Amino acid sequence: MAKLFFHWGSMDAGKSTLLLQTQHNYRVKGMECLLLTAALDTRSGEGRIASRLGLESVAETFAPDEDLFEKIMVPAAQAKVAAVLCDEAHFLSPQQVMQLARGVDELKVPVLAYGLRTDFRLQAFPGSAALLAVADVIREMRSICDCGRAATAVLRFDETGNPVFTGPQVQIGGNSTYKSVCRKHWFEALREHEEQEAPVH
Amino acid sequence: MAKLFFHWGSMDAGKSTLLLQTQHNYRVKGMECLLLTAALDTRSGEGRIASRLGLESVAETFAPDEDLFEKIMVPAAQAKVAAVLCDEAHFLSPQQVMQLARGVDELKVPVLAYGLRTDFRLQAFPGSAALLAVADVIREMRSICDCGRAATAVLRFDETGNPVFTGPQVQIGGNSTYKSVCRKHWFEALREHEEQEAPVH
Amino acid sequence: MAKLFFHWGSMDAGKSTLLLQTQHNYRVKGMECLLLTAALDTRSGEGRIASRLGLESVAETFAPDEDLFEKIMVPAAQAKVAAVLCDEAHFLSPQQVMQLARGVDELKVPVLAYGLRTDFRLQAFPGSAALLAVADVIREMRSICDCGRAATAVLRFDETGNPVFTGPQVQIGGNSTYKSVCRKHWFEALREHEEQEAPVH
Amino acid sequence: MAKLFFHWGSMDAGKSTLLLQTQHNYRVKGMECLLLTAALDTRSGEGRIASRLGLESVAETFAPDEDLFEKIMVPAAQAKVAAVLCDEAHFLSPQQVMQLARGVDELKVPVLAYGLRTDFRLQAFPGSAALLAVADVIREMRSICDCGRAATAVLRFDETGNPVFTGPQVQIGGNSTYKSVCRKHWFEALREHEEQEAPVH
Numbered sequence: 001m002a003k004l005f006f007h008w009g010s011m012d013a014g015k016s017t018l019l020l021q022t023q024h025n026y027r028v029k030g031m032e033c034l035l036l037t038a039a040l041d042t043r044s045g046e047g048r049i050a051s052r053l054g055l056e057s058v059a060e061t062f063a064p065d066e067d068l069f070e071k072i073m074v075p076a077a078q079a080k081v082a083a084v085l086c087d088e089a090h091f092l093s094p095q096q097v098m099q100l101a102r103g104v105d106e107l108k109v110p111v112l113a114y115g116l117r118t119d120f121r122l123q124a125f126p127g128s129a130a131l132l133a134v135a136d137v138i139r140e141m142r143s144i145c146d147c148g149r150a151a152t153a154v155l156r157f158d159e160t161g162n163p164v165f166t167g168p169q170v171q172i173g174g175n176s177t178y179k180s181v182c183r184k185h186w187f188e189a190l191r192e193h194e195e196q197e198a199p200v201h
Numbered sequence: 202m203a204k205l206f207f208h209w210g211s212m213d214a215g216k217s218t219l220l221l222q223t224q225h226n227y228r229v230k231g232m233e234c235l236l237l238t239a240a241l242d243t244r245s246g247e248g249r250i251a252s253r254l255g256l257e258s259v260a261e262t263f264a265p266d267e268d269l270f271e272k273i274m275v276p277a278a279q280a281k282v283a284a285v286l287c288d289e290a291h292f293l294s295p296q297q298v299m300q301l302a303r304g305v306d307e308l309k310v311p312v313l314a315y316g317l318r319t320d321f322r323l324q325a326f327p328g329s330a331a332l333l334a335v336a337d338v339i340r341e342m343r344s345i346c347d348c349g350r351a352a353t354a355v356l357r358f359d360e361t362g363n364p365v366f367t368g369p370q371v372q373i374g375g376n377s378t379y380k381s382v383c384r385k386h387w388f389e390a391l392r393e394h395e396e397q398e399a400p401v402h
Numbered sequence: 403m404a405k406l407f408f409h410w411g412s413m414d415a416g417k418s419t420l421l422l423q424t425q426h427n428y429r430v431k432g433m434e435c436l437l438l439t440a441a442l443d444t445r446s447g448e449g450r451i452a453s454r455l456g457l458e459s460v461a462e463t464f465a466p467d468e469d470l471f472e473k474i475m476v477p478a479a480q481a482k483v484a485a486v487l488c489d490e491a492h493f494l495s496p497q498q499v500m501q502l503a504r505g506v507d508e509l510k511v512p513v514l515a516y517g518l519r520t521d522f523r524l525q526a527f528p529g530s531a532a533l534l535a536v537a538d539v540i541r542e543m544r545s546i547c548d549c550g551r552a553a554t555a556v557l558r559f560d561e562t563g564n565p566v567f568t569g570p571q572v573q574i575g576g577n578s579t580y581k582s583v584c585r586k587h588w589f590e591a592l593r594e595h596e597e598q599e600a601p602v603h
Numbered sequence: 604m605a606k607l608f609f610h611w612g613s614m615d616a617g618k619s620t621l622l623l624q625t626q627h628n629y630r631v632k633g634m635e636c637l638l639l640t641a642a643l644d645t646r647s648g649e650g651r652i653a654s655r656l657g658l659e660s661v662a663e664t665f666a667p668d669e670d671l672f673e674k675i676m677v678p679a680a681q682a683k684v685a686a687v688l689c690d691e692a693h694f695l696s697p698q699q700v701m702q703l704a705r706g707v708d709e710l711k712v713p714v715l716a717y718g719l720r721t722d723f724r725l726q727a728f729p730g731s732a733a734l735l736a737v738a739d740v741i742r743e744m745r746s747i748c749d750c751g752r753a754a755t756a757v758l759r760f761d762e763t764g765n766p767v768f769t770g771p772q773v774q775i776g777g778n779s780t781y782k783s784v785c786r787k788h789w790f791e792a793l794r795e796h797e798e799q800e801a802p803v804h
Contacts (some may be wrong), residue, residue, distance in 0.1 A: 001350070001403045012631055014624035021617035024656055025746045028615055053627055053658055082751070098323075105385040110751075117334060122299075124334040132333035133318060133325040134384060136353065140339075143628045148685070148713075149202070152337065183335060184306040202604045213430055215423035222416035225455055226545045229414055254426055256455055283550070311550075344427045349484070349512075403752070500725075507787040519736060524701075526736040534735035535720060535727040536786060538755065542741075551604070554739065585737060586708040 002110045004101050006089065006131040008117040009141030010151045010180035015114040016051040018141065019085050022112060023057060031082030034075055035059035036068075038091035049087045059087065062096065069099035076107045089115030092127030101134050114141075119169045120156035120178065122186060143180050151180035155189055163189045203311045205302050207290065207332040209318040210342030211352045211381035216315040217252040219342065220286050223313060224258060232283030235276055236260035237269075239292035250288045260288065263297065270300035277308045290316030293328030302335050315342075320370045321357035321379065323387060344381050352381035356390055364390045404512045406503050408491065408533040410519040411543030412553045412582035417516040418453040420543065421487050424514060425459060433484030436477055437461035438470075440493035451489045461489065464498065471501035478509045491517030494529030503536050516543075521571045522558035522580065524588060545582050553582035557591055565591045605713045607704050609692070609734040611720040612744030613754045613783035618717040619654040621744065622688050625715060626660060634685035637678055638662035639671075641694035652690045662690065665699065672702035679710045692718030694773075695730030704737050717744075722772045723759035723781065725789060746783045754783035758792055766792045 009015050023033050037047045039061035050056035062068060075081040084103065086092070092100070092113070100111045113135070117128050124132065132138060145151040155163045159175040181189070210216050224234050238248045240262035251257035263269060276282040285304065287293070293301070293314070301312045314336070318329050325333065333339060346352040356364045360376040382390070411417050425435050439449045441463035452458035464470060477483040486505065488494070494502070494515070502513045515537070519530050526534065534540060547553040557565045561577040583591070612618050626636050640650045642664035653659035665671060678684040687706065689695070695703070695716070703714045716738070720731050727735065735741060748754040758766045762778040784792070 012628050014621065014628065017620060017624045018617065021620045021654075021656060025615050025617065029747055029749055031747070051624075053624060055656055055658075082747075101384060102388060105388060122335060124330065129325065129330055129334070132339075133330070134323060134353070136351070136384075138333075138339050138341075144632055144634070144685075146632055150337070152335070183302060183337075187303060187306060213427050215420065215427065218419060218423045219416065222419045222453075222455060226414050226416065230546055230548055232546070252423075254423060254457055256457075283546075345431055345433070345484075347431055503786060504790060507790060524737060526732065531727065531732055531736070534741075535732070536725060536755070538753070538786075540735075540741050540743075552739070554737070585704060585739075589705060589708060 002104045002108045003136040004104045004131075004134065005110070005112045005137045005139065006128075006135035007112065007114045007139045007141050008128060010116065010143045010154055011178055012052065012180055013141040013143040014051070015141055016049050016087055017053055017055060019049060019087055019112070019114050020051060020055045020057055022083075022085055026082050032080055033083045033085045034072065034081045036062050036084060036086040038088040039063045062092070064093060066096070067099055068096045069102050072100070072103040072107060072109055076103070076109050081109055083110040083112060086111065086113045087115070089113035089131060090117075090125035090128045091115070092130070094126055094130040097127060097130035097134060104136075116154070118153060120154050121165055121169075122153055123169070125169065145180065145182035145185055147182060147185060149182035149184070151182055153181055153183050153186035155179045155181055155186060163193055165190055165193060203305045203309045204337040205305045205332075205335065206311070206313045206338045206340065207329075207336035208313065208315045208340045208342050209329060211317065211344045211355055212379055213253070213381055214342040214344040215252070216342055217250050217288055218254055218256060220250060220288055220313070220315050221252060221256045221258055223284075223286055227283050233281055234284045234286045235273065235282045237263050237285060237287040239289040240264045263293070265294060267297070268300055269297045270303050273301070273304040273308060273310055277304070277310050282310055284311040284313060287312065287314045288316070290314035290332060291318075291326035291329045292316070293331070295327055295331040298328060298331035298335065305337075317355070319354060321355050322366055322370075323354055324370070326370065346381065346383035346386055348383060348386060350383035350385070352383055354382055354384050354387035356380045356382055356387060364394055366391055366394060404506045404510045405538040406506045406533075406536065407512070407514045407539045407541065408530075408537035409514065409516045409541045409543050410530060412518065412545045412556055413580055414454065414582055415543040415545040416453070417543055418451050418489055419455055419457060421451060421489055421514070421516050422453060422457045422459055424485075424487055428484050434482055435485045435487045436474065436483045438464050438486060438488040440490040441465045464494070466495060468498070469501055470498045471504050474502070474505040474509060474511055478505070478511050483511055485512040485514060488513065488515040489517070491515035491533060492519075492527035492530045493517070494532070496528055496532035499529060499532035499536060506538075518556070520555060522556050523567055523571075524555055525571070527571065547582065547584035547587055549584060549587060551584035551586070553584055555583055555585050555588035557581045557583055557588060565595055567592055567595060605707045605711045606739040607707045607734075607737065608713070608715045608740045608742065609731075609738035610715065610717045610742045610744050611731060613719065613746045613757055614781055615655065615783055616744040616746040617654070618744055619652050619690055620656055620658060622652060622690055622715070622717050623654060623658045623660055625686075625688055629685050635683055637675065637684045637687045639665050639687060639689040641691040642666045665695070667696060669699070670702055671699045672705050675703070675706040675710060675712055679706070679712050684712055686713040686715060689714065689716040690718070692716035692734060693720075693728035693731045694718070695733070697729055697733040700730060700733035700737060707739075719757070721756060723757050724768055724772075725756055726772070728772065748783065748785035748788055750785060750788060752785035752787070754785055756784055756786050756789035758782045758784055758789060766796055768793055768796060
């Protein structure tokens with residue numbers, strides 16, 4: 001019985017590495033996967049999935065409005081897709097998550113989606129929210145906060161090195177940097193930020 | 202290290218039973234838990250948590266606007282709360298989920314929340330969406346579809362026995378009935394419904 | 403696809419409660435489970451599964467040498483067993499675990515086994531060792547140590563209240579008492595015991 | 604709170620890849636891990652951990668009789684070990700697993716062990732049996748059978764390509780080959796083998 005998996009983790013958790021390892025595992029059995037990653041602009045096409053450890057693979061990209069059920073159905077009908085491996089799954093639209101779920105249920109193709117759970121405001125990404133709501137299996141991939149705890153949140157810093165807690169979820173072409181932290185340290189940074197922002201009387 | 206757990210499951214999965222078992226496990230160690238459940242109206246007060254197997258316990262209720270960090274802090278300061286056990290956690294507001302997370306991180310009180318994941322429209326409840334986004338541990342509690350698969354979705358039926366897919370998330374005083382089904386059968390019911398609703402040409 | 407589940411937990415974790423809840427979940431769908439528990443002597447027959455919370459049900463018992471594949475096959479062939487729910491699964495023989503696995507794979511009957519993981523010497527029971535080796539899904543059921551940690555070990559005390567670390571795995575008719583503790587406190591009790599036992603020079 | 608993790612998986616599941624990714628995750632936080640792998644002979648010394656995807660790292664080796672609590676304690680006392688990452692953990696002795704557990708509990712160093720669960724006879728390796736009995740967290744790493752199911756068992760083939768089910772657990776210098784399969788197909792190969800071996804009347 002095919003399933004929809006959502007592997008979520010903070011930056012650096014090894015999501016792309018695990019995706020590429022999974023592709024490898026299918027390959028040694030003679031099976032091919034359909035690799036998907038988010039398009040940087042609105043057109044789909046050829047992309048690549050790369051891990052920080054130096055691994056990489058060519059992938060197809062998904063555009064915001066693309067029907068992913070159709071995208072799976074074509075190769076699945078030709079019996080060529082053993083599984084769909086989707087990177088940057090937090091960028092899926094809720095509709096696309098439902099299309100992938102339909103692919104699992106009707107075409108019996110396992111879908112393994114990898115992505116961030118929450119953004120720098122501790123809000124779920126739209127694709128992640130939909131995957132958390134309908135996935136058959138939800139698995140945490142663990143990265144580490146400086147304090148040794150599991151890093152399940154992310155801080156965004158502006159160019160002067162100060163954490164920011166408002167702004168667009170995705171920032172194109174900015175100078176922001178990010179850091180994976182545990183929820184406790186995310187909240188501490190938020191409170192410190194709020195105290196500094198508070199008007200002095 | 203205290204953690205925020207979200208045990209989600211469809212109706213009949215045994216959420217209240219597990220909650221009451223957990224209370225029992227703490228009790229045999231001489232520890233007391235704070236039991237919380239949703240208030241049926243806007244005032245908090247005394248409620249009860251009951252399982253379909255016949256177990257029940259008195260619980261405090263949480264009202265929509267109540268600050269749950271404050272609610273935990275008072276007994277926790279008195280060293281009386283070993284853990285918070287929250288039933289019907291899908292009715293928490295996102296703010297209340299953050300307050301519970303703060304209770305975990307700052308007061309070091311474990312919080313175990315139990316609730317539905319999605320409503321009859323396959324949309325996450327607000328409290329569930331927030332818990333899925335920030336919980337340390339997400340655990341599925343399994344109930345069974347007629348077909349033997351895991352029932353991870355729920356169908357709502359009107360008084361004539363037909364499935365409905367629109368309407369308010371919570372229906373007070375209606376005659377709706379509900380049934381736990383797997384995602385595949387939820388989608389099949391949706392498509393059948395859409396075909397019947399489609400205009401005849 | 404049917405699976406072999408092993409839910410392990412220390413005493414008081416709620417294993418029998420969860421088993422009976424699972425039976426209930428199948429029943430509300432009109433499906434019957436085969437309930438199994440260990441025979442107190444070498445003959446199988448009628449037994450019962452009871453939880454500390456007051457729930458109970460009649461169950462069949464399994465004797466040490468009984469072939470459990472045969473036991474499942476008879477009712478499964480009559481399409482009457484939706485699942486097998488086995489309590490006290492640590493008392494299964496390794497052969498019986500393999501028979502249950504065969505029931506899962508060939509008869510497509512899900513088997514949910516519930517039992518202790520380790521005895522008072524921190525050694526796996528034979529049935530548990532076999533289940534840990536071949537189960538499709540291994541799930542911890544959590545009970546609590548006095549210190550608040552997960553209780554994953556058990557201490558045996560003799561009639562004078564002193565912990566013991568040697569002796570038979572199962573003690574019939576003795577006056578031993580047991581306590582669920584975390585591994586750290588199990589090891590501390592062991593070291594304290596060893597120091598007291600050490601010869602004085 | 605430090606924990607003892609056991610990540611088990613069949614060959615090709617990506618255990619070494621995940622271990623090296625974890626090392627990377629600690630490194631980007633400025634923390635160093637102690638990497639351990641089994642010595643090929645009885646002396647410990649310098650080894651390496653390599654994944655089939657091309658990643659590798661230098662590691663210390665553990666010899667069969669080495670005290671791993673001591674081995675952790677030295678660097679941990681110098682506050683240099685953020686975590687212990689142990690590959691080929693199925694080759695640990697049960698005593699060494701207890702030493703690692705003590706390192707977790709007393710030195711508060713997380714230990715992440717990666718290894719096979721069962722050998723070609725579907726019997727747990729000694730180190731795996733001990734880890735399954737005492738680990739705080741047990742996680743499956745999934746590889747795939749030809750049939751698409753999870754491969755949780757392994758077949759050994761002799762030089763003529765026939766599956767074998769008896770013989771030493773570890774074979775040095777032989778010409779055996781191995782294949783990851785699901786439990787169902789492992790059992791099917793066993794039964795076919797037994798039928799061929801059965802005497803003809």
